[in-house]
Amino acid sequence: MAANLLRIATHEAENQLALSLRQAFLLLESNLRPPFPLTIPTSEEYQVLNCAILYGILTQPHHAKTHIKHLHAVVSDGYAFFVNLLVQVTNELLEKLVDSARNQLLWVTGEMVDVSAVGFDALLVSLLRQVVGGDFTDGNLWLCFEVATLFLSKWDSLLEEEPMVLTSGLYAFLRLLADHCRVSSRNSKLEALVRLEIEFCLKMLREQFHLCLKVGRDVIRLLQDLHHMPEFQAVWRDLVLNPTVFGTSGFLGIAQFYSTRTSSRYFLLRIPPMMETHLRFLLTQVKLGGQKRHQAWFASKYLFSPDRETLICDIVRFICCTHHPTKEIIQSDIIPRWAVIGWLLKFCRKNYVEANAKLALFYNWLFFDERADKLMDIEPAVLLMVCSVPKYVEITNSLLEFLFLLVDNYDMEHKEMITRGVLSSFNCLISKGVIHTFDVLTSSGVIFPLLRERLATFLLGMKAGIAKELRPIGPS
Amino acid sequence: MFCSVPGFPRCMEMLCLKDIAPAAQNNINTQFILLDKGRANLEGGQTKTCLALVADETAAVHFQFWGDECDAFKPGDIIRLSNGIFSYNRNSLVLRAGKKGSIEKVGEFTMAYVETPNMSEIKWVPDPNNSRTYVQEAVISAYSRVFPPVL
Numbered sequence: 001m002a003a004n005l006l007r008i009a010t011h012e013a014e015n016q017l018a019l020s021l022r023q024a025f026l027l028l029e030s031n032l033r034p035p036f037p038l039t040i041p042t043s044e045e046y047q048v049l050n051c052a053i054l055y056g057i058l059t060q061p062h063h064a065k066t067h068i069k070h071l072h073a074v075v076s077d078g079y080a081f082f083v084n085l086l087v088q089v090t091n092e093l094l095e096k097l098v099d100s101a102r103n104q105l106l107w108v109t110g111e112m113v114d115v116s117a118v119g120f121d122a123l124l125v126s127l128l129r130q131v132v133g134g135d136f137t138d139g140n141l142w143l144c145f146e147v148a149t150l151f152l153s154k155w156d157s158l159l160e161e162e163p164m165v166l167t168s169g170l171y172a173f174l175r176l177l178a179d180h181c182r183v184s185s186r187n188s189k190l191e192a193l194v195r196l197e198i199e200f201c202l203k204m205l206r207e208q209f210h211l212c213l214k215v216g217r218d219v220i221r222l223l224q225d226l227h228h229m230p231e232f233q234a235v236w237r238d239l240v241l242n243p244t245v246f247g248t249s250g251f252l253g254i255a256q257f258y259s260t261r262t263s264s265r266y267f268l269l270r271i272p273p274m275m276e277t278h279l280r281f282l283l284t285q286v287k288l289g290g291q292k293r294h295q296a297w298f299a300s301k302y303l304f305s306p307d308r309e310t311l312i313c314d315i316v317r318f319i320c321c322t323h324h325p326t327k328e329i330i331q332s333d334i335i336p337r338w339a340v341i342g343w344l345l346k347f348c349r350k351n352y353v354e355a356n357a358k359l360a361l362f363y364n365w366l367f368f369d370e371r372a373d374k375l376m377d378i379e380p381a382v383l384l385m386v387c388s389v390p391k392y393v394e395i396t397n398s399l400l401e402f403l404f405l406l407v408d409n410y411d412m413e414h415k416e417m418i419t420r421g422v423l424s425s426f427n428c429l430i431s432k433g434v435i436h437t438f439d440v441l442t443s444s445g446v447i448f449p450l451l452r453e454r455l456a457t458f459l460l461g462m463k464a465g466i467a468k469e470l471r472p473i474g475p476s
Numbered sequence: 477m478f479c480s481v482p483g484f485p486r487c488m489e490m491l492c493l494k495d496i497a498p499a500a501q502n503n504i505n506t507q508f509i510l511l512d513k514g515r516a517n518l519e520g521g522q523t524k525t526c527l528a529l530v531a532d533e534t535a536a537v538h539f540q541f542w543g544d545e546c547d548a549f550k551p552g553d554i555i556r557l558s559n560g561i562f563s564y565n566r567n568s569l570v571l572r573a574g575k576k577g578s579i580e581k582v583g584e585f586t587m588a589y590v591e592t593p594n595m596s597e598i599k600w601v602p603d604p605n606n607s608r609t610y611v612q613e614a615v616i617s618a619y620s621r622v623f624p625p626v627l
Contacts, residue, residue: 009548009581010544010548011544011549011579011580011581012580012581013556013581277586278585278586281585281586285586285588286588292626292627293511293551293552293626294585296626297551297552297584297585298585300552301584301585
């Protein structure tokens, strides 16, 4: 008799992955107890045995120790196949797993870290992606707590074997912390989670600063959201006034973060796999003009509960920096990225959410360097501004106003760097033909006169060639 | 003509919605996305039913949910129909699972669709060459008159 792995709703088709694990278990059930057969399995038998053992571990918590011993005895591929199964289960099934199986999944993940299984870092990344931002349900907070505990309790192994997975943890927990510390009605569970997240993030920043530096500029964007927390105020002070305290030779200041583009895989950490599938479908299959129903379904699934709007900045970051469409898609009638972002901005109800979403949209403009940055990261913002002029000029006005607000106020200490970045952005967008002229922004009567003038003056700087004299950024 | 459905086992042939015609047979295997759902009614004061708009890449059609199906699906769900029937029910032409067929949710969101033609909004007449089958005579409405397109 095989116990259930999943909670299945009525009229829901059987999941193929769960079915194949269950079938393997039923086939080999009698071999899963000691004495284990001594024969060496063929590669196909080996895979079926891995499936059977995994099903046993997930559904028979009381026999889990026996199953894992069995696995340790037969393993011949550094656990690569087994870990890959765990990644699939995490990506496809985690939401539907019965509670005991979820517990087991976390437990066996810890075991895989302990034996330095091949690919365990990808498994941890999959788990991080399953923790949903702005979701305060018990199940989600439990998962977050368990994953944070895992990152802290296995710290030494992670640092030794796969230090870069710690940077994924940093990105995810800095971002989740911003959501978790904002909720006013915190219960004791949430308090404990927040403490754990702070502990992990501070440990990273204080002890492994050189790793944090590798994540790049978005670390600063996320830290800003935590500026009101005393623990992070101290970090800010040191970043600005006392950079040598981080013990990373060569680190002279925040500009070093600014000048490093954050790799696209970090943005995926805040987009659960199913949401990624849905976003990519929207951006590659749904035609402009026929998107209303898909957009409504997306919003009702991911954005409607009140705390979920904080996801918008993560989605904007994903669309700008991770989902770069092909030329064929750009030239087709598929809904363009800027239109999806314009639609998402309408869901921002709170001011700080809207500001964060706009910052996410413009962030790479501020530090743009043609040699190191990607044009596709900055393309949606300019197209959204230009294409909104005819029918939604209030969007153009508010974005342009926000961009200049950033130039003037985002970081006064680095105003010159930011001005140079924004000028380079405009320059590159024109020279690469994303848009042919800024006339629509500088001479359209519906744009606020002050903004028009400001932009025209600002662009004079570009014409004067300031943007072309790109000086090296960072330590000199 | 059969629709290709990625990931669907080839052993079961899937009909495109544009190729269905009214018949008194439970033999329609197809897959579609649920676009809209009406309010549930009690048919004959007994069983709950619910009219819905479903579609695939080739056509749309009205689908009738029955009993506990009414609450099990939401717009955006991708549904597989096995051994379904497309026939008149109280003067309206609907696709449904019927007593011999079944429906199950196989996914969500990732399916493109069209809302015209709507196979329920077509006037069908018996085929003069074969009185057991129906052929299209006229389009009553390009789009569903019950669930108008969302613009």
